[in-house]
Amino acid sequence: MPEKPHLLCVDDEPLVLASLRRSLGPLLAEMDFTGCGSGAEAIRLLETNSVDVLVTDLRMPPPNGLDVLLCASKASPSPLRFIYSAYHPSALPFEMVCLPHGYYLKPLSPLLLAQAIRSAFDARGSISPGPVRDAIVGLSSLPVLPETLRSLEADVRNQALSADRLAAMSHKDPAFAANLLHLAFSMSQDPGRRFKGVLESARSLDIPELHLTLKRGLPAALDESSGIAREWRSLHAHACQIAGRLIADCPAESTDEYISTGLLHDVGRQCLLHMKPDARVPEQANPSAHAAISAALLRLWGAAPSVVEAVAGQHQSPVSGNPLASALYAANHENEKEHTHEFST
């Protein structure tokens, strides 16, 4: 009989742990539950045991929840990470350098927390266990282009951020678009919330709080001297090209969804580039594997089902009635005819 997935909950307040154990109810029929009363205990467990899902408090005597999250993001298998805390991210005294798959404020209905865990678990299950899945689940954010980071820093400094400015930055930097989607989804208090596009994601964020959040955890910039910088930029250019093709004749009310799907459709390739070269060999041998990887990452980071479906099927002529999927397939196909470079699809 296969082993049950392992759920680890961490909170220095015994009553919260007891209530989590009691209230996660039906989920616990499918998962083994461990409760840890301190960050140190949780880190020891993560280093010696396989954990599939982590739910942690943030403010605890050191090591705090962020230390636990960082340790989890490097573990293998990489657990899905959830924060369950009384503190809003903008009120945290430390940097938010590791974005979770969901950040929920206490008290949250246990049913909602269970729903969040289950849907992330299903998204993780769409990729078979191994280094690629660990890379997707362990990923907290993608490096952004240095010019994006400069604009972002200037806007944070000048208190000039707005949803439109964030969306405009993401239109030039697909990795930033992915980060924005992830940030909006993980800050949303509704586990059922899904986003059709980056503008919608940006609009869901509370801008004054976002200032504080970003100040405490700006994404990292792409290292221009690294071996992947050239490929990374080509990939960005390709994604922007596909986005441009998709908005050329999309329904006016769906511009955000179409442009975002173009920007994000190859995010799995960025994820693969991010990995150690020897760990991604099987996926490179099968060039279409990145469609499934992109779709799994987008599901985990809160993209709407229409977007995920289109991205998953980007290399096959669509059979479903999803016009976005047909448009993405056609855009990739047209692009391939015109450009025969390595990032043609």
Ligand SMILES: [Fe+2]
């Ligand atoms: Fe592709």
Ligand SMILES: [Fe+2]
């Ligand atoms: Fe592509």
